[in-house]
Amino acid sequence: MTVDEYTEAEIQRVLTEDVDIAEQGITVVRREHALILCGEVESEHRRDEVVRRVRELVPGVPVTCDIGIIRAQAPSEVEELS
Template identity: 55%
Template sequence: MTRQIDLEADIHRLLVEDDRIAEQGVTVHHRENVLVLDGEVESAQRRDEICRQISEHYPDLEIVCDIGLTRTQAPAEVEEIS
């Protein structure tokens, strides 16, 4: 269990401290040999870079990149509330 917590902490530190990533909104969950990255970022390119960097640093782990995209533009339609 401690190794799993250490791994999650190491990956979170990489996400936050690496200048190419510098992302605090992504969470890390490690189950057996699968690493799940979860959260939201502002672009598909950023999501892909995060997943690529983590995959390069931890090539022996299966990476599931479940990072969504935040909407950065105003909605195209007016939402009607009844």
């Protein structure tokens, strides 16, 4: 299958509206014969769920995941606001 604009719109809506996903910060990049998912989420589990769900929506289309897990370390610097 090819991924047209309507499919991209459906993917974005599912990523937000599917209760098991609920992600609004994922970018879907359409390449000629592939999809690339970009953005950041809070856990590996959520990243894997996003990829699994998108693959379901576009069977046969190679889906590349470039979604990161947001780091949660303590800050090393502060901002002084005078």
